[in-house]
Amino acid sequence: MIARPLLSSAFRQAARPAAAPKFASRFSYPRISPIAARFLSAETKQAIDKAVASAPVVLFMKGTPETPQCGFSRASIQVLGLQGVDPAKFTAFNVLEDEALRQGIKEYSEWPTIPQLYVDKEFVGGCDIIVSMHQNGELAKLLEEKKVVVAAEE
């Protein structure tokens, strides 16, 4: 358990990448109508493309890694921490900060719930999938293959 505070402080840093404010601002344009908002605009799609590609491991969550606002987001962050995901290769996006992102990511991934995990720009799953892949070893295998975990301490 010694590793945890270390990791969580590293996550805190990773949670606010330089690109984040820019990303948020791209979503801050006013919505024209509720109907228009239901379709993924080219602009929103582009911004999400960028977000998904912003790090090898990307989590769309409610809240931030240090203060998740939902139990499912918290569980997902904990799993990534336990797996030893390299904070330098991880970015989290708080969907609660941006309504367009919150709705847009659901359509983008064709997945109706948050959190959502992407590894190498590929959708992996939501909380249930993350937890079950953690338990059956598939997640460790995937993260290792993608070389996104911190090297084991000697």
Place this chain on the structure above:
Amino acid sequence: MASQTPLEDSLRSKITEALSPTFLEIHNDSHLHSHHKAMQGNTSAETHFRVVITSAAFEKKMQPARHRMVYALMKEEMAKEGGIHALQLRTRTPEEEVRQKEKEAAEKGVPIEGQEVENV
């Protein structure tokens, strides 16, 4: 009389019809989440569900594809205001269910039928 659990009914009937599950368990966990910020002002007693499904329809499909099948069935209920806020899913094929039970039994040290256990 209107059902007290319209969303749970809808989950059960849609999953049963579309997936012909050999095992289906629906848990309403809404009471565990009623204090959440996101639930403020929401008076629905049906916001959070945990569903365990065993179905042959999941064969040769990865987990995200299986979950999407269920989400697609419940699309309307999940999108509408005051509808389903969270849907936890455990999706298995009949074969996986058997394997999982065997594994759990082995971990617990419970003898599997037909196996002899030595007394220590």
